[in-house]
Amino acid sequence: MTPAPFHDLDEALRQHARARPKDPSAGLFLEFLASAPEAFERSHAPGHFTGSAWLVSGDGERVLLTHHRKLARWLQLGGHADGDSDLARVALREAEEESGLCDLVVEPAIFDLDRHLIPARGDEPAHWHYDVRYVVRATGSEAFAVSEESLELAWRSIGEIARDAGADESLRRMAQRWLARDRP
Numbered sequence: 001m002t003p004a005p006f007h008d009l010d011e012a013l014r015q016h017a018r019a020r021p022k023d024p025s026a027g028l029f030l031e032f033l034a035s036a037p038e039a040f041e042r043s044h045a046p047g048h049f050t051g052s053a054w055l056v057s058g059d060g061e062r063v064l065l066t067h068h069r070k071l072a073r074w075l076q077l078g079g080h081a082d083g084d085s086d087l088a089r090v091a092l093r094e095a096e097e098e099s100g101l102c103d104l105v106v107e108p109a110i111f112d113l114d115r116h117l118i119p120a121r122g123d124e125p126a127h128w129h130y131d132v133r134y135v136v137r138a139t140g141s142e143a144f145a146v147s148e149e150s151l152e153l154a155w156r157s158i159g160e161i162a163r164d165a166g167a168d169e170s171l172r173r174m175a176q177r178w179l180a181r182d183r184p
Helices: 009-019 025-035 087-099 158-163 169-180
Strands: 047-056 062-068 074-080 104-118 127-138 150-157
Touching: 009 025, 009 104, 025 047, 025 104, 025 127, 047 087, 047 104, 047 169, 062 087, 062 158, 062 169, 074 087, 074 127, 074 169, 087 104, 087 127, 087 150, 104 169, 150 158, 158 169
Parallel strands: 047 127
Antiparallel strands: 047 062, 047 074, 062 074, 062 150, 104 127
């Protein structure tokens, strides 16, 4: 029996769309969600859902990034759903696996959506990642361990990412979104 999801992705995408009416991404993601039950499997040729973590430090000033081994770019932690439709759980699992950190807490609301093309590599054709991103907070030790998926990991200043014109566009967007949000 499949475990109950943290939340329903369809409803979470609709809530995200209501919160960000000028962002057309949620509509695109809802269409993809309705297109095929295999959308959570990496074997789904046109593309598949992934879950990512905007993993912030306890003070909320830094984010843990990976220098991704396959893509050779600095990115947020995350990975394939591999059949799990609970993408908040996927983001949390990937953050734990890729960082070695424990005592992480995921926020249930979608933080960001990003559809991006993954280039062909070896026998794998180019395909789309429908990446659903969640805030994950470090609540304990911030001493990470580099996994085999990363060339390296580093805590980076969110303010610096927001101002860095050379940073990945989606990282800059998330950094700016993080800095603009209401925080307790």
